[in-house]
Amino acid sequence: MASSRKSQPSPKSTKRIAVALSGGLDSVVLLDTVCKSQAKNKNTEIFVFHIHHGLQKQADDWLIFCEQLAKKYKVQFDFRLLHLNNAEGNIEARARAARYEALTDLCEEYGIEDLLLAHHQNDQAETVLLQLLRGAGVAGLSGMPISKAIQSGMRPITLWRPLLDQSRAELEAYAKEHKLKWIEDPSNQDRKYRRNAIRKDIIPKLEKIQPEAITNLARSASLLSDAQLLLDRLALQDGKEIFSNESLNTKPLLSLAKSDLPAANNILRFWLKLNELAMPSQERINAWWRDLSNVKADAQLEWTHDGKVIRLWRNQLQLASEPTGQWVFKAIAARSKHLGLPAAWVKELQAEGRIATKIRTGSEKLQTKSNSPRKTLKNLFQEADIPPWQRNAPLLYIDNQLIAVAGVGVSYPHLVQSGPRLWPEWQETS
Ligand SMILES: Nc1ncnc2c1ncn2[C@@H]1O[C@H](COP(=O)(O)OP(=O)(O)OP(=O)(O)O)[C@@H](O)[C@H]1O
Numbered sequence: 001m002a003s004s005r006k007s008q009p010s011p012k013s014t015k016r017i018a019v020a021l022s023g024g025l026d027s028v029v030l031l032d033t034v035c036k037s038q039a040k041n042k043n044t045e046i047f048v049f050h051i052h053h054g055l056q057k058q059a060d061d062w063l064i065f066c067e068q069l070a071k072k073y074k075v076q077f078d079f080r081l082l083h084l085n086n087a088e089g090n091i092e093a094r095a096r097a098a099r100y101e102a103l104t105d106l107c108e109e110y111g112i113e114d115l116l117l118a119h120h121q122n123d124q125a126e127t128v129l130l131q132l133l134r135g136a137g138v139a140g141l142s143g144m145p146i147s148k149a150i151q152s153g154m155r156p157i158t159l160w161r162p163l164l165d166q167s168r169a170e171l172e173a174y175a176k177e178h179k180l181k182w183i184e185d186p187s188n189q190d191r192k193y194r195r196n197a198i199r200k201d202i203i204p205k206l207e208k209i210q211p212e213a214i215t216n217l218a219r220s221a222s223l224l225s226d227a228q229l230l231l232d233r234l235a236l237q238d239g240k241e242i243f244s245n246e247s248l249n250t251k252p253l254l255s256l257a258k259s260d261l262p263a264a265n266n267i268l269r270f271w272l273k274l275n276e277l278a279m280p281s282q283e284r285i286n287a288w289w290r291d292l293s294n295v296k297a298d299a300q301l302e303w304t305h306d307g308k309v310i311r312l313w314r315n316q317l318q319l320a321s322e323p324t325g326q327w328v329f330k331a332i333a334a335r336s337k338h339l340g341l342p343a344a345w346v347k348e349l350q351a352e353g354r355i356a357t358k359i360r361t362g363s364e365k366l367q368t369k370s371n372s373p374r375k376t377l378k379n380l381f382q383e384a385d386i387p388p389w390q391r392n393a394p395l396l397y398i399d400n401q402l403i404a405v406a407g408v409g410v411s412y413p414h415l416v417q418s419g420p421r422l423w424p425e426w427q428e429t430s
Helices: 025-038 059-072 091-110 121-133 168-177 194-209 213-238 250-259 261-274 282-294 343-351 377-383 412-417
Strands: 015-020 044-052 076-081 114-116 147-152 155-160 247-249 301-305 308-313 316-319 326-330 355-358 395-398 401-405 425-429
Touching: 015 025, 015 091, 025 044, 025 059, 025 168, 044 059, 044 091, 059 076, 076 091, 091 114, 091 147, 091 155, 121 194, 121 213, 194 213, 213 261, 247 250, 247 261, 250 261, 250 282, 250 316, 261 282, 282 301, 343 355
Parallel strands: 015 044, 015 114, 044 076, 114 155
Antiparallel strands: 147 155, 247 316, 301 308, 308 316, 326 425, 355 395, 395 401
């Protein structure tokens, strides 16, 4: 089996593309068409990636099937094994998210620019119906895009869905004509998954009423994705005063919400999309507007959405970046003759038990300049524009005296008195 060795294209070499192969009809047809169309193109190297979800007992056979197929087409193969817990909720969504992540990792590892997925027209029609049932708006009803750039690591990767205009019936006819073999995933028959129920029970009925149902549903998705582009453009225009760096300026946003709620909703949704957050229901957005209009000036507010925290602080809505690591205290070499916390001295202080790091209790004060009064840490954090949720930086004590606060400053008198040149530094590790 192929190993996960690093291999980047050589400078003179060619473009690398990858086919995401599940072993099902769709991706087998995709691989066949890609290999045939690129057969004479010496400038493109084709890779095949398979993701083993570790959820079904047949999955080992699928992996072997995919590897052998890649061998038959004489293209490179690699795979990833996922460790998902079947007992936890929404296994479909978690498996999909983990699969995309694993495929993106493989693309990065091999320097792949284009990743090809085999979604087809029926998948698109099912997506539109699923989104309708969820009460989605224009963005959700736009379905899956034919291409999407994802910024991952050093270089961008483009996801392509070249079969989006082909129906499953057309793919099956192609597979039969070219005598292709594929595997059937038994979970595709299980109607407990909503997509399968739509595929098996709803679409055949719709086709009886309207034979072109699949093509038409996919066409609606394409028209709505054009409409979404225009809405995004409108959000940028309407939001000129509202978008500030990565935050939303809530004063003009709220005043827009009062005069033109759909425009304000559009800005909010656009901002969530930019931050790669799921679209909230209209009820949730309405509740946010209520919170924002009831909040007192300069008060804080916090919402949890899609596993992330959105916070209001100083009239700015921002996505809280939670520190992922922990603080570590490290001795650093002197940067100049005045600054530095020499390792030998730290060692000595530690050995004598004279150095300690503590967390803030609330009443601490620090003097950061020779001629300025001691200030409370709260004031210093405010002056340094450090949001309240980031104020858990550790405090450094030497001989029970507060010497420094990570990210804020050092205590001036002690710096002068203590003789050795001080400049403690913390860094966050992840
Ligand atoms: N196990 C896998 N390994 C590699 N690629 C896969 C795998 N499963 C799916 N794919 C790729 O994703 C495409 C879509 O697969 P499928 O429709 O099963 O997945 P999905 O993304 O969960 O569906 P949807 O997003 O439409 O709900 C496949 O045609 C294939 O290209």
